[in-house]
């Protein structure tokens with residue numbers, strides 16, 4: 001049976017995007033590759049509304065993009081990490097490997113750190129960088145990035161946003177909101193294959209990339225900057241081998257995103273995620289994200305009452321839908337990823353499979369109730 005990946009990345013990938021990477025004899029200095037690189041850089045500016053920003057595509061993924069932010073830090077700098085879960089905590093694990101000082105703000109699991117709490121911290125101490133996670137993939141919680149930044153903009157040097165589960169699915173406007181670094185990965189809501197870390201940097205952030213930063217060698221943006229500038233102008237350049245075929249696919253995915261229009265894409269994610277949540281809630285389950293204003297367009301954690309999450313995932317897979325496991329220790333749950341090329345029909349299939357599986361596993365389900373809520377939600381959005 002063909003399956004759909006309602007996962008947190010990689011997600012279901014369009015054939016056109018996958019096939020764009022099935023190419024032999026593409027050298028990293030070839031025109032074909034340089035053109036794909038150049039258009040991908042431009043595409044990153046488009047989807048993050050960062051016209052004047054410097055885009056980067058580096059090997060790796062979300063974590064390499066996160067670690068490359070050390071290129072903006074000097075020994076002894078203070079960093080404030082706003083962490084709503086496992087991936088927010090990753091900033092702390094990364095930064096503790098470097099000679100910088102890290103403070104972390106955390107909410108109760110399932111909630112988010114409030115903008116005023118971040119503001120208060122930045123009034124007490126001088127921070128070079130504050131990091132936010134747009135969508136915390138472990139809980140599905142969205143941080144109100146725009147509001148937080150509007151409150152701390154004047155207190156901190158640089159604002160850094162992990163948009164790994166945000167880019168392509170959530171509204172973002174780097175220029176208007178005052179984001180200095182927005183980063184992501186190729187395998188999430190852009191709907192391409194894994195292998196590339198993506199960033200856009202404001203002028204201020206680019207100017208903070210210094211000779212004496214704490215960054216190492218491979219993920220030092222100082223080494224990658226000339227490559228980005230040169231590639232964008234159509235001239236091949238080398239620092240370390242880029243993931244050539246991944247970038248060919250990324251370029252195709254970004255072209256499709258532009259064709260759809262970024263605002264339409266965000267709206268589609270809103271509709272599909274809303275439909276899935278309507279189904280989950282009307283089956284009587286609560287989401288891991290506790291506050292409706294923090295529900296994300298890309299991930300929903302579903303708390304289970306009786307059923308074992310592992311069993312739910314196994315049985316759903318045999319019915320043709322693959323979900324992601326829970327990774328936050330505070331909850332008994334699994335995650336539904338709804339990002340990339342998801343459609344309203346995927347919401348219908350997802351809830352249909354879940355109704356049958358959860359009933360079989362002893363949860364109190366009346367078949368059709370979840371589906372009805374999905375249908376009504378979709379109908380109301382037409």
Ligand code: PMP
Nearest residue numbers: 061062063087135137164165185
């Ligand atoms: N940040 C967030 C919010 C993520 O969801 C992930 C991946 N799930 C990462 C960072 C790390 O990305 P990667 O696995 O591509 O290194």
